Amino acid sequence: MGGFVDTLQFVLVPQVINGLSIGVAVILMALGLTIIFGLLDVINMAHGEFYALGAYLGLSLAAAGVNFWLMLLLVPLITAPVGYALERVLIQRVFHHKDRHILTLLLTFGLSIVLEDMYKGFYGPQALSAATPIDGASEVAGLFFPNYRLFVMAIGSAIIVAVWLVVYRTSLGAMVRAAAFDKNMASSLGVPVSHVYAGTFAFGVALAALSGVLLAPIYSVFPTMGKDFILMAFSVVIVGGLGSIKGAVIAGLVLTQIQAISSLYISPSWTDPLVFAIMVAVLMVRPQGLFGRLGHA
Amino acid sequence: MKPSFARKAIVTALIGGFAATASAQSEPIRIGVLTPLSGTYAALGQQVKWGIELATKEINDAGGIMGRKVELLFEDEEANPSVAVPKAEKLFQVSKVDFLTGTVNSASTLAVGQVAERNKRLIATTVSFSDAITGEKCSPNVFRVNAKAGQQSAALAEWLSKAKPNAKVFYLGPDYEMGRSTVAAFKSAAEKKNAQTVGEVFAPLGNKDYSPFFGQIRAARPDVMYTSVAGNDTVRLFTQMSQYGLLKNMTVVGASGTVTSQNVNAIGKAADGFVTGVGYSVDIDLPENKKFVAAFQAANKAAPDLYGADSYGVMYFYKAAVEKAKSTDTDKVRAAMSGLEWMTPQGKKTMRAGDHQAVQDMYTTRMTDGKFKILSKVPGEAAIGPDTCTKF
Numbered sequence: 001m002g003g004f005v006d007t008l009q010f011v012l013v014p015q016v017i018n019g020l021s022i023g024v025a026v027i028l029m030a031l032g033l034t035i036i037f038g039l040l041d042v043i044n045m046a047h048g049e050f051y052a053l054g055a056y057l058g059l060s061l062a063a064a065g066v067n068f069w070l071m072l073l074l075v076p077l078i079t080a081p082v083g084y085a086l087e088r089v090l091i092q093r094v095f096h097h098k099d100r101h102i103l104t105l106l107l108t109f110g111l112s113i114v115l116e117d118m119y120k121g122f123y124g125p126q127a128l129s130a131a132t133p134i135d136g137a138s139e140v141a142g143l144f145f146p147n148y149r150l151f152v153m154a155i156g157s158a159i160i161v162a163v164w165l166v167v168y169r170t171s172l173g174a175m176v177r178a179a180a181f182d183k184n185m186a187s188s189l190g191v192p193v194s195h196v197y198a199g200t201f202a203f204g205v206a207l208a209a210l211s212g213v214l215l216a217p218i219y220s221v222f223p224t225m226g227k228d229f230i231l232m233a234f235s236v237v238i239v240g241g242l243g244s245i246k247g248a249v250i251a252g253l254v255l256t257q258i259q260a261i262s263s264l265y266i267s268p269s270w271t272d273p274l275v276f277a278i279m280v281a282v283l284m285v286r287p288q289g290l291f292g293r294l295g296h297a
Numbered sequence: 298m299k300p301s302f303a304r305k306a307i308v309t310a311l312i313g314g315f316a317a318t319a320s321a322q323s324e325p326i327r328i329g330v331l332t333p334l335s336g337t338y339a340a341l342g343q344q345v346k347w348g349i350e351l352a353t354k355e356i357n358d359a360g361g362i363m364g365r366k367v368e369l370l371f372e373d374e375e376a377n378p379s380v381a382v383p384k385a386e387k388l389f390q391v392s393k394v395d396f397l398t399g400t401v402n403s404a405s406t407l408a409v410g411q412v413a414e415r416n417k418r419l420i421a422t423t424v425s426f427s428d429a430i431t432g433e434k435c436s437p438n439v440f441r442v443n444a445k446a447g448q449q450s451a452a453l454a455e456w457l458s459k460a461k462p463n464a465k466v467f468y469l470g471p472d473y474e475m476g477r478s479t480v481a482a483f484k485s486a487a488e489k490k491n492a493q494t495v496g497e498v499f500a501p502l503g504n505k506d507y508s509p510f511f512g513q514i515r516a517a518r519p520d521v522m523y524t525s526v527a528g529n530d531t532v533r534l535f536t537q538m539s540q541y542g543l544l545k546n547m548t549v550v551g552a553s554g555t556v557t558s559q560n561v562n563a564i565g566k567a568a569d570g571f572v573t574g575v576g577y578s579v580d581i582d583l584p585e586n587k588k589f590v591a592a593f594q595a596a597n598k599a600a601p602d603l604y605g606a607d608s609y610g611v612m613y614f615y616k617a618a619v620e621k622a623k624s625t626d627t628d629k630v631r632a633a634m635s636g637l638e639w640m641t642p643q644g645k646k647t648m649r650a651g652d653h654q655a656v657q658d659m660y661t662t663r664m665t666d667g668k669f670k671i672l673s674k675v676p677g678e679a680a681i682g683p684d685t686c687t688k689f
Contacts, residue, residue: 011512011513011515011516012512014508014511014512014515015509015512018506018508018509018511019509021508022506022509116335120335120339125334125335125339125340125342125343126339126340126343126529126559126560126563127340127528127529127532127560127563128563129532129536129562129563129564129565132540137540137541137542144541144542144543145541146540146541148540149508149540218506218536218537218540219505219506219533220529220532220533220536220563222339222529223335223339224335224336224337228503228505229505259509260509263509263510264509264512264513267472267499268472268498268499268500268501268504268509268510269472269499269500269501272501
C-alpha cells in the first residue's frame, strides 16, 4: 500500500501535471496552425520556425535590456507585421493557383529551411539559454514544481481562452469565421477578405512567436528548435480536425496525456509512434478529424 | 565568369594528358570530413571542423604529406546514419577521397564503416564512443583515435569508488547505440566497484522535455546519477533538473560528451559539480597540449574540447601512417596504422593492432565555474580493457 501511495505521489501525479504543461505548449503551437489552415486552407510548414523566431527575438531583446514581461507584449507586436507582410508578398502570389495546396506547402517548407539557416548564420548552431524570469520551485504535497512551469501553464491557458473568445465572441472573429465559411459572400457583405487573410496569418505567426518567448526558458534556444513541437502539433491538428480550435485543445490534452502516462510503462522513444498510430487510426475512421472546421461548426 | 563545364573538361583533359605521370605526386591528398554541421550535434561538429582545419593548415604550411597538400571536403552528416551513408558514398565515389573522418553519431560511424569496406577505403572516428565500433562490430577499415566509452567508464568508476563508496546510481541515456553502450559500459564498471544500480531510463535523441522521467528518478532515490546525453539535450536535461530541484543532494556524473565547451555556457551553473572520465582536458600539463591550446584559441576564438583535440590528432595520425607506408594505398596505410605510435595534444597514443582502438592516458575531471579541472589520472594500459574484436 505504501508502495502504491509512493508511486501515485512521486510518479503518477507529477507525470500528469508535466503532461499538462507539455500539453499547453503543444496546444499553443497547434492553435496557430489550425487557425491558419481553417481560414486560408494553407498548411504552414514554417510554423515551427516562427516559434524559433519568437525565442531568438526574445534573446536579442533580453540582451538589449528589455524586461521579460514587456517582451511578452513586444514580440507579438514585432512578429505580427512580419507575418502580415509574408502573407501578402509570398503566399498571396500562389494562393489563387489551382495547385494551391502543394504550392503553399512547398513555399512555407522552403521558408522554414531559409529561416532555420538564418538563425544558424546569425546566432550560431549551438544552444543558447534564456534566463528564467521566475526562479525557484513550489512544493505541493511533497513534490517540487518549478514556478515558471506553473506560470506557463496558467498564462498558456489564459492565451488559449483569449484566442477562443476572440474567434467566437467578437465581431473581428465573426469576420474571420465568415471569410472562412464563404469568402465570396463575406466579401460582398463588406468583409475585407484579403486583409482578414493576411491578418489571420499574422495572428498565427505572432502566436507562435509568443509561445517561443514563453517556452525558451524551459526548452533553450537553437536553430532546429522549430522541429520540436511541430510534428506533435500537426498530429494534434489532424486528430482534432483541421481548423477546429476546440479539436486542437481537446486532442492536445488527450495526446500529451497518452504520451505522459504511457512513457512510464513503455520506452519513451515509442510514445511518438504511439501518437502517430492514433493519428493514422483517426484518419481512417474519421478523416475530417474529431471536430469540424473553423466557420463550419 | 565561370568557365563552362565542357571547357573545363577539355582543359583538364589536355593538362591531364601532359601531366599524367606527375599528377600522382602533385595532386592533393583528399580527405572527406563527414560531420554534423546542423542539428542536435552541430556543436560537436564545430569542434571537429576547427580541430581538423587547424591541423591541416599546420601540415600544409609545413609542406603537406610526402610533398602533397591536404584538401578537405566537408559534408553535413546531421548526426543521422541515413544521411551519412549516401554522403559517404558520394565522397568516396564522386569526390574520390583517400580517407574519411568526422562522423560523430556512433550509428553513423558503424554505417559509414560498412560503406568504407565496400569502397576499400579507410575511415577514422574522432568522437564516437560506442564500444561496439572497435569491439563486436569492429571493421578492418575503421579506426578510432579517441577514447571509447569503456576507457572513460573505467576512469570514472575508479574515481567514484573512492569518492562515493557503495553509491546508489541511476542511469539516463539517449536511446540509440551510443547511449545504450555508454550506460552498459559504466554500469558494469561501477558494479564491479560495488556501486548499486537503482534504475535506468532511455530518452529519445533530441528529447525536448525530461521532466516526465523525474518521477522515476525521485522514486528510485539515487545519490548519484550517470548520464550520457550530449549536445543540446544536455542543456535541457540539466536546466530542467535544476528547475525541479533534482540537483540538490545528488552527484551527477557522465560521459565525456555530455558537458563540453560548446554547451557549458548555455547550461550555466547547473553544470557545476559534474564529473566525467575523459581522454582530454585543456589543463593537461604537456608542452604539446599547451602549443595546441594556444594555436586553437588563436584560430577559433574558443577553447578546444576533447573533440577538437582528437580531431586535430587524427590528421597527424593519418600523416604518420601515410609517411610510414610511403603510399596512400588502403592496404599499405592500414598496415602502417596498426600498432602506430604518434604524437597528439594528449601525448603519445598507440593504435592497438588487434581492434584499431587508440590506447591513451585517461583522466577524471570536474566542472567548476564553467571549466573542467583534472581530479585524477588513470594510465592508458589500465583503462583500455581486453581486445574483443574477432573480425581481423
